[in-house]
Amino acid sequence: MLMALLNDDRLFPVDGRVRDLARDIYAGIKDLPIISPHGHTDPRWFALNENFPDPARLFVTPDHYVFRMYCSQGVDLATLGVPRADGGETEQDPRKIWSVFAEHFYLLRGTPSNMWLTHAFQEVFGLDIPFGPQTATEYYDHIDACLKSDDFRPRALFERFNIEAISTTEMALDDLKYHRMIADGDWNGTVISAYRPDDVVDPDFAGFTDNVLKLGELTREDTASWTGYLNAHRARRAYFKQVGRVTSSDHGHPSARTENLDPAQASELFQTVLSGKGTADERDAFRGQMLTEMAKMSIDDGLTMQIHAGAHRNHSGPVAQMFGRDKGFDIPSQTEFVNNLKPLLQAVGMEKDLRVILFMLDETTQSRELAPLAGVYPALRLGPPWWFFDSYEGMKRFRENVTETAGFYNTVGFNDDTRAFCSIPARHDVARRVDAGYLAELVATGRLGASEAHEVAHDLTYRLVKEAYKL
């Protein structure tokens, strides 16, 4: 097979001398195992190891990166088979979905999705002709046949992708059934969970008050009291550690606001939001208080804490009504960290053994706020560029914006953050290439020694991830 879809030197600097340096650095890291410490794959896949259903349901229907772009150019989400939340009709025929996917595939030109998909087509499925309307059927048939074979079941792909460890993400009330199955089974792939308590921490989460009650039932704590509620979190974190083998918690908040109220104030605020009577500001303050509480629990139980701040979720009301959450209408917004994180940092920022990883969707905070903060507070680390910035330009800007102030060692390697299983090798490969190219530029411009570059490349790809996430 010719393997003609991908350029071997893709994403490397164009200058011959620097490209050679980049190739050399990349050669040293390209085959390192994948550590995926923050993602959204479905643990059911690895627990049951069933075949994936069909090409459309693998590549199109669940991938909001893809269908949001089609939507932006007038393709109806129902045409792409996106499930309806309102009970309305949506396309069920995978071949029809695939045909629409192929017809408008050119819309993805210049986007990371294009590169990830092409990588999967070539590297996972061995295809070597360009994808488009002319080749749609050939692609469908080939991928569909692959998916029916044992070699393309989840565990086989996991091993072929050279994944050393992967983390999924579960809400606090999740029973971790599939993680238990994996742990109890005889497969030795490392699939762990992360503790994501938005369902019991965010008063704006649907069913918040009921969820807090359920948390009490699960943990046998009185979650109607502030003390009991905190104890329930401690118990649930312990359960997640034991059953889900979690090493991290994850917190997706609209802002980076933190609070550090005294227990009486915190208790009062808890009662207010639990009663459903809290104002928007009180609900926000409560989320902020809980970040500091979680950081304090992390000091005790060692979980690495991840903060994903700054998304305006489900921006279109009509689309949310029709199709539900997470349909590509989550829009980043301006984020402030210096004042917002101050209460948490006053409380725990100087803790040497605590790890708080900050993710950002507002790139302007990288050089202005986050690199200076991470460049001085022992507890802080910077997460990799996330979401829309999980891309060539996004990663390049991240390194250029933060390295001079935060160095390399206050960063934590790459996260793929994805539901799209077949894109995992592609995403990690992009990150490795961009880092190799960036380091090659540093060497070529006299900012780093060549042997240092190799060591840093290894650190960024492997060591820093494992250390930050205690894997």
Added chain:
Amino acid sequence: MLMALLNDDRLFPVDGRVRDLARDIYAGIKDLPIISPHGHTDPRWFALNENFPDPARLFVTPDHYVFRMYCSQGVDLATLGVPRADGGETEQDPRKIWSVFAEHFYLLRGTPSNMWLTHAFQEVFGLDIPFGPQTATEYYDHIDACLKSDDFRPRALFERFNIEAISTTEMALDDLKYHRMIADGDWNGTVISAYRPDDVVDPDFAGFTDNVLKLGELTREDTASWTGYLNAHRARRAYFKQVGRVTSSDHGHPSARTENLDPAQASELFQTVLSGKGTADERDAFRGQMLTEMAKMSIDDGLTMQIHAGAHRNHSGPVAQMFGRDKGFDIPSQTEFVNNLKPLLQAVGMEKDLRVILFMLDETTQSRELAPLAGVYPALRLGPPWWFFDSYEGMKRFRENVTETAGFYNTVGFNDDTRAFCSIPARHDVARRVDAGYLAELVATGRLGASEAHEVAHDLTYRLVKEAYKL
């Protein structure tokens, strides 16, 4: 003649291999006709086809890009012949103005104005020696002689510039006299208008209340009532479509705020601002309401809607008093789109046939807010980098910031946005070169196929402009 002022490879990537790719892509688009769907040329030029008066009044006096820079270094605007609003004296002798222009021309080093002027000197006037104090007289004499000839009248230049269509911009109360003359005459150049209703939509616009009354007289609607006022807009839009052949409206607001009030609230707000008693917030809310109203009218009459948000106009009070509006003291300011546009987008964002084009002066919104919004809402498109960002670096950053998230097809090609007629070919040439260079980089780094790059280049230069503006 040697044509030595301009480098044939200007603005292309410096690496030899990538430069060759850029040259090749550029070769395919450099001679495409100019579509100028948003500008500020004077329709009178094309209606009357009179000779331009002299070099100073062509290149210096009306160009706020030029005279603001001179002002910043202590050159008095009156010395450059900028007209006075307060009746004071200003230089009248074009040769004296030209001499000051030449003496300080070095101040424009590194700016787009330098490149546009040099392009016009060489390509429009055939000059091939550098401009400066030593050559000022030779330049003046040569350009002045050209301007007296028929070959340099507006229509001749229009044709020589290979302009397929150009749009001017007129306020709602404008009678479109010159557009009528052009339409009624025997010249077949396409010069159309755009509907810019700031004079009757913005309560802070001088004479707003009177203007609304005049709008009523012109349209025979009762603009003292909310319903009549909206009907008057519909009628005026129809008039602009018929007489000015407009395909778009244009809205220059200090912020991107939109509102979608119910009719009773909107009517009350209208009465408040019409009475002159509205607070700053109410005036702002009214502008925001009118954006949504205009978007709804666009669904009916098909006009493409342009939103130019984020300028702090006439920043210096003393200068505005002495010289009037638009004297280079308009300063961009921080702009927010995610929350501000939400009311409009909830109402009409999912309309597939509506086109709302967003322009930005705050680059930080490109990757954070605008590309994600345009990358999902069918009604939205992103305008080209505008004003200070109509430049090499500005365009490059725009493509790097938005393509990965919004792709190419949610952008609308180039706008020259200029009063400076002779700069039009230069500006379009810069845009074509930057796009060619950007696409060449994508090809060289394995992010786009070479044949795709040619197709995209054509789309960006020609097809997307025509489609977005229905030209």
Added chain:
Amino acid sequence: MLMALLNDDRLFPVDGRVRDLARDIYAGIKDLPIISPHGHTDPRWFALNENFPDPARLFVTPDHYVFRMYCSQGVDLATLGVPRADGGETEQDPRKIWSVFAEHFYLLRGTPSNMWLTHAFQEVFGLDIPFGPQTATEYYDHIDACLKSDDFRPRALFERFNIEAISTTEMALDDLKYHRMIADGDWNGTVISAYRPDDVVDPDFAGFTDNVLKLGELTREDTASWTGYLNAHRARRAYFKQVGRVTSSDHGHPSARTENLDPAQASELFQTVLSGKGTADERDAFRGQMLTEMAKMSIDDGLTMQIHAGAHRNHSGPVAQMFGRDKGFDIPSQTEFVNNLKPLLQAVGMEKDLRVILFMLDETTQSRELAPLAGVYPALRLGPPWWFFDSYEGMKRFRENVTETAGFYNTVGFNDDTRAFCSIPARHDVARRVDAGYLAELVATGRLGASEAHEVAHDLTYRLVKEAYKL
């Protein structure tokens, strides 16, 4: 000696043709004298000309760029010998400090500190082996021996560094003792001061009210009255001009807020803040009023005015308690200039002989706000990228962000802004290299003529600094 630590072509563009252009431009400016118009060296060094104590106290203990990074990775500041404000213990043995410094030196990879230190090791101390744990003792012994010799006393280094003029910074109450000693002595190095009145202008400064009283005693003015307070400033500025030979004032404010109140309002505000009863907003307004007052005084006495806005100082309360101010916990924050500077600019922005230099820590303001403001107001100039942006990427982004809109001539060359004496040649060298590389890119892409580039390089390195600071 091999001089192997530094790459001769460091920081130049990698493309061979552009690198040659950069080398050529750099060759024309590399040996120009250093003008250091804004810094924080200790005038005592030059007055007394004593030997520097030891390597650790030269390179580690006073350099917050270095120790903040070590702190971020869990190295205790006390281990590095950082003095305690709370009387607690801190490491006193310079060899132990040096050993920790060497052990974790890899943390500075990719940062400007790494480049500055390496430059000093090679160029100031003649070392040619990489610094690290293995070579720590050799380094210490060699540097320590140097420091004991006369060739490494402050005045000898000043001359060897080819410093034509350097400015230190003193608070308004400083007696300028060392500047008097320098002026009265027989050494003819030019070491001047800058008037930094934060201690008597900022109501949040520790001891503000007492300081204002002391200012009255020093100047024999009644600083309990607004008029007397302003007169005292005038007198103190005159004193600084006479004794400290100052040519500039410097103002470090949390925001860029300015006010231009009428005298009665200003007097009332002064009484409020002097009484200690002012609200946070009133204290901020007072700082803003004083910027405008200082600008007006500058019109009279000719001092160039510098505004350093946008730092959140001493972010960690616990660290400030233990170690005091300025320990690397100053974090930049979002800054707004367009509205904040308007009162000052309305009052004095059009003054052709006034120089107000704006520094920024929020890069997003460069292209959006500052270049447009400096590109039109005669009084404004843009300071060089400051602090965390005194770096390769920071400088490159600055030129790319501002040149197209503000040109070169509204910038003022380089400031080193440093306490670290041995880093001064390194920092100026970095700036010269980055400018040479940037200009070479402009030439290579047809945006500037080669001979113009040489002239601009000289202007940026030497002429514009001297003019802006009247040196």
